[in-house]
Amino acid sequence: MHINWRTTVELPDYGNDHLCELFQRHLSEATDDDLLAAYLHWTEGRIALDCLGMADELTARFQSETESLNRLRIPLGSPYVGAYQSAKEDLRHAIDKALSTTETAFQKARATWVSLCAQTRHDLAGRYQHADETHPDRSAVALIGQLGEQNAGAERAVQNALARHRDEMHRLAILEEELATFLASDGSFSLQDVDTMNAYEFEHMVAALARRDGLNVLRSGGGSRDLGADVIAVTAGDLRVVFQCKHRHAGVGKVGSRDMQTLNGTARPEHQADIVIAVTNGTFTKPASDFARSHTIHLLGRTDLRSWATWGEHLLSVLGLTDAPLTTTAATPDCGPPYVQAS
Incomplete structure (x- = not known):
């Protein structure tokens, strides 16, 4: 027996002589x-409790992050709704995965702690004399190390996810600021302003937007003999674009299939169009949409018009014809911010 009786650790005074003698x-x-076995047993219990506490603390922290995420509101009417939603779902997925890890770790650490408590009633010295490392008592404690690593990994994963989310929110905040500047410029046309235009003004706005996007406008307004081509322009890639403009008062009203049939009969045969576009501040009927789809006529209705006219997305991007021009090519420096598609 090797006990250093000069230790600073004192035997407890239990107020009972018989108990002290025992x-x-x-x-x-x-x-x-x-x-040594007693000390090892105590240490294993301490480590198990530490793992238990860490899992519990992380679970509470992750649940708090989830609550904060649930309170995060996506700006209404923003063109970046898809980007906000994607960032939110990515962070939620990372937190949910980490929560699953820490909740499982908590349950396993607790079970190990209970097992260690039960072992206190047995021969501790004999327990540590097992040479077989796969003995259930030993493997249960070895699990604590794995659980600790899993907890730490879950914490790192959430921290990295939070950092990515912060970076994305910062990026979107800059884009929102640039968009606000663009919305106040002459390059942006609100749907409210568009709705108050007459047909002539609407055609000239479409021509102005085409110029903003770098197209060479050959015709900026139609007339009684326009043969369905209100605006004609040429892209940087020498593609001829023919627009038929259909303005609807206050944005109320639909464009029907007869207009699509007329446009289809003249745009290519008469105007040699490579790209045919029907644009309105209203909407299109289903027969009109079906006809346009089957005859490769691009429809630019109220929702797409907002992306093009108000938010500054390039025409070809709105039409889904290219991924390249995601910024407006403006005649003046303040006519277009970088545009990020919603999804």
């Missing part, structure tokens, strides 16, 4: 193996 007797009878 403690001293058991201490005097304890072997080195007994004392």
